[in-house]
Every structure is written in structure tokens, then in C-alpha cells.
Amino acid sequence: QMSQKMLEERVAEVKEKLGKRLYIPGHHYQKDEVIQFADATGDSLKLAQLSAENKDAEFIVFCGVHFMAETADILTSQNQKVFLPDMRAGCSMADMADIQQTERAWEKLQEIYGETILPLTYVNSTASIKAFVGSHGGATVTSSNAEKMVTWAFEQKERILFLPDQHLGRNTAFNLGVGLEEMAIWNPIEDKLEYEGDISRVKVILWKGHCSVHENFTFQNVYDTRRKYPEMKIIVHPECRREVVELADLSGSTSYIINAIEKAESGSSWAIGTEMNLVNRLIKNHPDKHIISLNPHMCPCLTMNRIDLPHLVWCLDSIEEGNEHNRIQVSQDIACDAKLALDRMLQIS
Ligand code: 13P
Numbered sequence: 001q002m003s004q005k006m007l008e009e010r011v012a013e014v015k016e017k018l019g020k021r022l023y024i025p026g027h028h029y030q031k032d033e034v035i036q037f038a039d040a041t042g043d044s045l046k047l048a049q050l051s052a053e054n055k056d057a058e059f060i061v062f063c064g065v066h067f068m069a070e071t072a073d074i075l076t077s078q079n080q081k082v083f084l085p086d087m088r089a090g091c092s093m094a095d096m097a098d099i100q101q102t103e104r105a106w107e108k109l110q111e112i113y114g115e116t117i118l119p120l121t122y123v124n125s126t127a128s129i130k131a132f133v134g135s136h137g138g139a140t141v142t143s144s145n146a147e148k149m150v151t152w153a154f155e156q157k158e159r160i161l162f163l164p165d166q167h168l169g170r171n172t173a174f175n176l177g178v179g180l181e182e183m184a185i186w187n188p189i190e191d192k193l194e195y196e197g198d199i200s201r202v203k204v205i206l207w208k209g210h211c212s213v214h215e216n217f218t219f220q221n222v223y224d225t226r227r228k229y230p231e232m233k234i235i236v237h238p239e240c241r242r243e244v245v246e247l248a249d250l251s252g253s254t255s256y257i258i259n260a261i262e263k264a265e266s267g268s269s270w271a272i273g274t275e276m277n278l279v280n281r282l283i284k285n286h287p288d289k290h291i292i293s294l295n296p297h298m299c300p301c302l303t304m305n306r307i308d309l310p311h312l313v314w315c316l317d318s319i320e321e322g323n324e325h326n327r328i329q330v331s332q333d334i335a336c337d338a339k340l341a342l343d344r345m346l347q348i349s
Pocket residue numbers: 028042043044045091124142143144211239252253254255
């Protein structure tokens with residue numbers, strides 16, 4: 001059993017030894033014990049951009065979740081190897097859409113809407129779904145470019161299918177002027193379109209998926225916060241439900257939230273609706289501001305939290321010993337089509 005200090009020394013030692021051959025990107029939701037060793041931190045878009053740009057690193061140890069490591073593998077070259085320190089670090093939202101369900105949905109939607117529909121997928125999805133979207137002319141989306149990407153999609157086709165986060169899809173389309181009555185839900189469990197009325201009016205088909213962390217921020221949380229702290233500004237991630245985003249003062253990606261807090265006046269007060277590690281880090285880094293979680297019971301992402309110091313050390317040890325455990329390798333054919341979807345996004349954003 002190694003102490004925290006020994007684990008930290010071990011990470012520092014491997015980093016020193018491998019130098020530029022090793023690159024550790026870390027998502028903003030990662031634990032402090034891990035993020036302290038990240039060579040770069042970012043939201044999903046920035047981490048994807050950095051992966052596409054990095055030509056030096058031989059070993060990329062991705063501190064984030066599975067779909068992010070897959071994206072890094074797709075965007076880096078053949079001789080670069082991507083690792084995920086714990087294979088159980090998945091994403092419950094990405095798990096809500098599989099490729100078979102997507103193919104069945106597409107077939108039915110083609111019967112209803114013919115060629116008038118374009119698929120878009122949030123990057124929080126499997127490489128197979130990105131490949132499906134890429135090979136059907138569509139693109140990936142992140143929370144920081146969703147409006148741009150949905151606008152682009154509507155320049156291509158009359159309708160879009162948005163996978164797998166109904167909330168990001170709904171919030172984005174709504175901000176672009178699509179009415180709630182023009183949005184339908186695709187239910188992948190029952191293989192059916194949920195919509196009451198004339199289906200020809202539908203412009204956006206939202207996959208029935210959600211983030212189990214951000215669904216914990218509720219109307220009641222907003223109501224209680226407004227009553228208790230009338231001066232407080234509320235800022236949330238667009239993976240939150242429509243009513244929460246609607247009633248908040250601001251919404252945006254993790255980087256957007258960080259920027260807003262950094263720019264905020266000293267003495268200002270903020271309730272934040274996003275993952276716990278990021279909220280706690282903002283509280284710690286801004287002692288001059290009053291910051292709380294919008295949901296008083298802090299909301300952790302259990303899968304993000306699976307990446308911890310012991311797993312990071314174990315992964316680095318295996319790289320150093322040449323065993324290369326936990327490598328993330330997307331098969332060539334899937335990677336090729338998925339890259340089409342990612343490249344369309346990277347070009348536009
Ligand atoms: P962003 O960092 O792109 O806002 O993504 C949030 C998230 O939930 C990642 O899983």
C-alpha cells in the first residue's frame with residue numbers, strides 16, 4: 001500500500017523520465033489529486049483539439065472518461081498510444097445509445113422523413129455512433145459549439161436527429177428559435193417516436209438520453225436558491241433540464257463556467273449546476289467569491305471519479321514496464337468514419 005505522497009512522487013518520477021513522450025490531458029471534472037499532474041486541462045472540445053494537434057507524445061494517458069480517450073485515439077496518429085487509467089471510467093449518458101438502437105432508429109426515421117434528416121451526436125457517445133454519424137454526412141457536437149453545429153446542420157437538411165443528450169439538444173435548438181412543439185423524442189427502448197400531433201412539423205428529434213449527474217439539478221433547487229439568496233447568480237451546464245437552464249442566469253460548457261467565475265467581480269455570489277469536483281475547485285480557487293453548488297447535495301460523476309492517483313500510477317507503471325495495460329484502440333474502419341464526424345466539427349469550431 002503506497003501513501004498519497006509516494007504515489008505523487010511516483011507520478012512525478014515517470015513524468016520526468018518520459019518527458020515529452022508522455023502527455024496527460026485532464027478533463028475539468030477530474031479529481032484534484034489527478035488534475036495536479038495534467039499537462040493540459042480543458043472541456044471536451046479543447047481536449048479533442050489538443051489531441052488533434054499533439055504530434056510529439058508517444059503515450060497519451062487520458063484522465064477523463066472512455067469516449068474522450070476514444071476521441072483522442074481517433075484524432076492522433078498510428079504511432080501514438082492512448083490509455084485510460086481505469087477502463088470502468090465510462091459515461092452513463094454515452095451508454096444510453098448503442099449502435100444497433102441507432103441503426104434501428106435511423107431506418108424508421110428514414111421511412112417517416114426520407115432524406116430530409118441529418119444526424120448529429122454529442123461527443124459523449126461511442127466511437128461506433130460517431131462513425132455512423134460521420135458516414136451519414138453528420139458531425140459531432142460539444143457543449144461549447146452546439147449552437148454553431150446545429151446551425152450548420154440546418155444549412156444541410158430540414159431536420160436533425162440529436163444523439164444522445166435530449167437536454168443539450170433541446171436547450172440548443174430552443175436557443176436557436178426551434179419551438180418545443182417542433183421537437184420530438186426518439187425512445188430507443190421502445191423503438192418509437194414520441195410526439196403528439198402532426199409529425200411533419202418536427203424539426204428536431206431528440207434521443208431519449210440524459211446525464212445522470214446534471215439531471216440532479218432541479219426546478220426546486222433553483223427556486224430554493226432564489227428564495228434564500230436573491231442576489232446570487234445561477235450558472236449551469238446545458239446538460240441540465242430545460243426548466244433549469246431557462247431559469248438560470250447563464251449556461252455553458254465547463255470552460256465557459258470557469259471563465260465566467262474567473263471574470264466575476266470579487267464579492268459576487270454564484271450557485272453552480274455542474275459536477276462536484278469542478279464546483280469544489282472553483283470554491284477553493286476563488287475565496288473572494290461566495291460559491292455554492294446549485295444542488296446542496298454535491299453531485300459527483302462516479303465514473304469520472306474512478307480515475308484516481310492509484311489508477312494513474314498503475315497505468316504509468318505499466319507503460320514504463322512496456323506492458324501497456326488499458327490501451328484504448330478504436331478499430332481502423334470505425335475510426336475512419338468517426339474522424340469524418342469529428343473533423344467536420346473541428347473545422348467549424
Ligand atoms: P464539457 O467539458 O465539454 O462541458 O463536457 C461536460 C461533460 O459532461 C463531459 O462529460
